[in-house]
Amino acid sequence: MTDYSWKTFEELIEPYQLHEGSKDPATAEILQKEYPWKITDAELERFKDKTYRQVRLNELLQENSRSANIIVVSLPIARKEAVSSYLYMAWLEILSRNLPPVIMIRGNQKNVLTFYS
Template sequence: MIIDETELKAMREKTNRHLRLRELLLDHSRQANLIVMTLPIPRKGGVSAPLYMAWLECLTRDMPPFMLVRGNQTSVLTFYS
């Protein structure tokens, strides 16, 4: 699928935010053995799948191993015996 030009213009600010996040990841995590980050969750109907996947590709390309984690907005405490 191709990213629509009008969507790309409409999402320019969010795209720039993802690019800035990549810069910060490169500055602070380039030598990491593993990067764990919360998966950016798109709003339903807010962004197309191709653009969302492009953002994820931008964040993770040529980086150390990356684990994107998604929660369900519920706090969880785990106790080990």
């Protein structure tokens, strides 16, 4: 993953981050209660691998599918209680950024291979 791609993602989520790590614990707790939908430092760290995956996938799609008429990819799976809505939407945005039209399809997490005769 390039530094440019990661910096683009960081700029995308900056207005939606809580940055509670840079505040005293009492203030951080108040902020988390007032803004439960914002991205916390702990959440960003917990989902770092999944976030890297979305950023890297965008790079690969740009390298290999930039000239496609349409791109079909699996929709990233996220549990409602585990991931904030802002982080999830940032994943979707970074995954499809600077690409031709993208269709995201939600599967059932099972590998399927279809043969046509």
